[in-house]
Amino acid sequence: MAANIVYREIANKRATWALLALCGLFIVAGAGAHLTMEHYGHVITGMDNRIVWGLPHVFAVFLIVAASGALNVASTASVFGKSIYKPLAPLSGLLSLALLAGGLTVLMLDLGRPDRIIVAATQYNFKSVFAWNVFLYTGFFTIVGAYLWMMMERRMNAYAKHLGAAAFIWRLVLTTGTGSIFGFLVARQAYQSAVLAPTFIAFSLSYGTAIYLLTLAGACAIDDRPLGDAIVGRLKNLLATFVAASLYLVAVLHLTNLYFTRNHGVENFILRDGGIFTGLFWIGQVGIGSVLPLIFLLAPGVTRARVLLASVAVVIGGFCQMYVTIIGGQAWPLNLFPGFKVSSSFFDGEVHNYAPSIWEILLGLGGVALAIAIVILALRLLRFLPERLDDATLDPSHAALRPHPAESAHAQ
């Protein structure tokens, strides 16, 4: 890291405590929702035997996918050697751990038997993608934790690059695993695609970078720390690339599905006749989540406000995408008897409806609040963020890009 960079805890006590209190409210509400669900059972939720994964999974999978993408900045610094990102790397690691913790908490508390979490941690069926994911998540915590330590402990700085490379590979595998949770479900027409795994990687890069941008801008705003245009500009370019890649892979996913006649039903459902799901796909995922950010990020005269608005749009689009993927994929009925019209007391052949309950909403928001609270608390207590992030301080890469005798003195 550049020698002239000084890391400081966030000094604004009032703002941090106010934000923590707000997060605390949501965390308590989420915990209350969980306890209510555990007491009465999932009967009080909108989930049933047809939509078995509901809104908590939308929140959880979004957070987990975003977690691996949030590590992107750190990877760019240590794996790809872009030194301008180095001062931003600790926040990147912290954010990825916080998002993963928030997502896993929601996932865990939505289990039918969350009290048996010790069973999930000790009994494994190694054929299960879920069981692989348990290892991928714990491994991610360990590797990124160690990576943070190497970055923040001066004596260990030399090893940070290696840990960064390990974390980079691990997080690619992790998101492949998350995508494969769906990709391996051969019975579900909406999911049975190998394209889902790389698509989830693109989603993760896009969501993680957007959340990183918002966190960075938020943290700097709270503490009145200068944030240079150069770094925002670079993150803007990265975000635009990832959003475009996500959109491209979504197009590939649907076009390959459309190639197979047997999938026309489910594709027509998502793309044309699916009501809320079609709306969320075109307006939410494609419009707000992809096209709008691309315009905001790429149209001439881009401002910081536009970059941040684009980031918010990517997050909103991401939630819509998860909703369409997870709930929409289940709403479409399984086709047990091709060529027959079917009906049963268990709703065979019917498109299924889902309306999330307040408990699921509160549980999901509780997970988001937990992730935010972890970031705020860590920034308040530990030196994750440089005191200054203006262009002059983050000079080294500037110097590398446009060598300038006056700036070379700041180089690493």
Added chain:
Amino acid sequence: MSEETTPDAAAVRDPARRAFLGVSATAAAAAAGFVALAPGVRLMELAQAQSSYPAAGQFASSKIRWGMLIDTTKCATGCTDCVTACNKENAIEPGSGRPAQSSQWIRKIELTEQAGGHRELSLPMMCQHCANPPCVDVCPTGASFKRADGIVLVDRHICIGCRYCMMACPYQARSFVHEPLHDQNPEVPRGQGCVESCTLCVQRIDRGQGPACVEACTQAGHGAMIFGDLNDPAGEIAKRIATTASSQVRADLRLDPGVRYQGI
């Protein structure tokens, strides 16, 4: 304080009293020991008594593959005798929530062919007890498992209620217990927050009987369901499958279900 008031001193002076105290202490120790050991001894007795039952695995032999053949030409539209029998045997009652939140281990599907003469069919659908069950593949803890004799079950002790098996099952044969349960059949333990499905009435099979649904269908005179060992060439089910055209639902997935259908 006088010397006589000290019990030990009194015991020393009075051998009879000393003996009495000794016997009392021994008796108390023996009683305590009995209280402590009795449950263990009782457990051992029970364990030994149970050893007269068939040894574990005797019925669940891999030489057997339990299966079912359903003749859809005999299955009447609207008849739910099999469903009623299943619910009674396994103490499954409609829940207090929406119908989609209640457990259905077996359901009747009514089919109308889209082409031709719009042929109508009716058939029961339940866990197909696949030889290659996707639910077992995806279960993270191994709670979903296949017994040696082909019956696919859920170990209610290690099911964490993640519902991944429900996502993976192509037959939508699994239900999640959405609320607290009452009046369970002690032989069929179920639990809130766990996933469950047709067990082929494993408790009856282990007693040498067939599934309740098959029994009800036969007793009502429909004869649309046959249960038996698919591996036994002399058995009725194997003979019927050998001589009559039968099909597997979603045969394209190559799961090799233990439940076969005739007349689809």
